[in-house]
Structures are given as C-alpha cells and as structure tokens.
Amino acid sequence: MAKNSSVSVSVIKRLPRYYRFLGELLRQNVVRISSRELAALMKLTASQIRQDLNCFGGFGQQGYGYNVAELHHEIGKILGVDKGFPTILIGAGNLGRAIATHINFETRGSRLIGIFDINPDILGVEVAGLKVRDVAELDIFCRTNKPVTAVLCIPKSTTQQIADKLIRLGIRAFWNFSHYDLSTDYEGIVVENVHLGDSLLTLSYGINNLVTAPETEPEE
Numbered sequence: 001m002a003k004n005s006s007v008s009v010s011v012i013k014r015l016p017r018y019y020r021f022l023g024e025l026l027r028q029n030v031v032r033i034s035s036r037e038l039a040a041l042m043k044l045t046a047s048q049i050r051q052d053l054n055c056f057g058g059f060g061q062q063g064y065g066y067n068v069a070e071l072h073h074e075i076g077k078i079l080g081v082d083k084g085f086p087t088i089l090i091g092a093g094n095l096g097r098a099i100a101t102h103i104n105f106e107t108r109g110s111r112l113i114g115i116f117d118i119n120p121d122i123l124g125v126e127v128a129g130l131k132v133r134d135v136a137e138l139d140i141f142c143r144t145n146k147p148v149t150a151v152l153c154i155p156k157s158t159t160q161q162i163a164d165k166l167i168r169l170g171i172r173a174f175w176n177f178s179h180y181d182l183s184t185d186y187e188g189i190v191v192e193n194v195h196l197g198d199s200l201l202t203l204s205y206g207i208n209n210l211v212t213a214p215e216t217e218p219e220e
C-alpha cells in the first residue's frame with residue numbers, strides 16, 4: 001500500500017464519504033460492487049473512484065469490482081477508525097453538550113474520556129456519561145490519561161490560550177469549533193477548524209446561483 005503522506009488532502013477528505021457509503025452497503029448485505037455502481041451511488045465518476053483508491057494501492061480486481069466488506073475495512077484502517085484515540089472536550093455549553101451527546105466518537109476513531117469547563121454551575125453535571133470537570137484539573141488529567149485529541153467548544157477569545165496549554169500537555173489534534181481558526185502549521189499537530197456557518201454560506205451561494213434568468217427591462 002502506498003504511503004498515505006503523499007496522498008492529496010482532497011482525496012483524504014473524500015475517504016469518510018466512501019467509508020459511510022460502504023458501511024451502508026454492508027448493512028444492506030451487498031457483497032461486491034463495481035466502480036461504476038459505486039460511482040453512480042456516490043455521484044462521482046468511476047475513474048475518480050479508481051484514481052482515489054489507487055492512491056492507497058487500489059483494492060479492486062479487474063472484472064470483479066470491489067469486495068464491500070474488504071474495502072470498508074481497508075478504508076477504516078486508513079482513517080484509523082479502530083484507534084480509539086483518547087479525546088477530551090473543552091467547553092460544555094450548548095454546542096459542547098450537543099457534540100458530546102450526538103457524535104459517535106467510538107465509530108470514528110476516538111474515545112471521549114473527559115469533558116471540561118470553567119463555569120462552576122455545570123461542574124459535576126453529567127454529559128454523555130461523563131461528569132464535567134474543572135479546567136483546573138486539566139494538567140493532572142492529561143498527565144494521567146494522556147489524551148491525544150481535544151474538541152474545542154469555547155469562546156473565540158480563549159481558544160488560542162487553551163490550545164497552547166493543551167499542546168504543552170501533549171494534545172496532538174484539535175477538532176476546533178470555536179470561531180477562531182487555529183493555525184494548521186504547528187509542527188506535529190493536526191487541526192480541523194469546523195465552521196457550520198461556512199457550509200450554510202456555501203448553500204447560500206448555491207441558492208443565489210439557482211436564479212438563472214437575468215432581469216430584463218419590460219418592452220414598451
């Protein structure tokens with residue numbers, strides 16, 4: 001299998017979608033699928049699929065297509081879904097609680113092991129089966145439990161400071177929801193800055209461009 005580091009970001013970004021569609025096919029007991037069928041399902045071209053999967057050595061067989069379970073498993077391995085990276089969440093407000101409760105970390109390579117906040121009113125409250133801890137406990141918690149990933153659901157103004165502290169405490173990956181873009185240039189640190197609003201703006205652009213006919217002056 002090819003070294004993943006040479007694979008383009010756009011291919012990597014498509015992998016979760018392959019994984020999701022293949023998981024759906026697995027649940028429907030589909031055993032094999034051709035690149036043409038998979039392409040039709042995913043609204044891609046067959047050659048795009050072959051190109052994408054060839055970046056990892058290719059998993060298909062001429063005349064057979066892809067074994068769904070095998071391809072799902074292999075893409076899962078590339079994505080690290082079975083790694084269970086220990087993860088902490090900072091900021092147990094509206095967004096933090098929704099993420100902790102509704103995202104299935106376990107099936108996506110992560111394991112939520114701690115939730116932290118600064119607000120004394122919510123310390124000790126249970127969220128997703130975990131008691132919200134005081135941020136003052138971060139040092140000892142990180143030294144003991146060695147989390148790798150931090151989910152940030154805190155105000156913009158505190159994000160950089162918290163991120164710097166977490167890097168010092170050994171955090172290597174940020175899933176950052178705060179409206180502050182963390183730099184993606186840290187050595188040895190991976191960052192996903194997530195803005196749901198950007199997705200809405202993309203939609204807005206789409207709607208805006210649905211209006212095709214230019215306005216014309218009515219004829220006299």
Ligand code: NAI
Pocket residue numbers: 090091092093094095096116117118119135153154155156158162176177178179194195196197
């Ligand atoms: P919220 O006010 O309900 O929750 C924020 C929580 O962070 C509070 O519980 C607060 O006590 C805690 N907090 C503040 N400073 C902290 C610190 N230094 N350490 C630990 N905890 C701290 O706000 P909400 O609605 O949950 O939003 C959280 C952040 O996410 C905001 O910055 C908001 O703008 C952003 N947001 C981002 C979205 C996205 O698509 N990326 C969507 C919605 C909100």
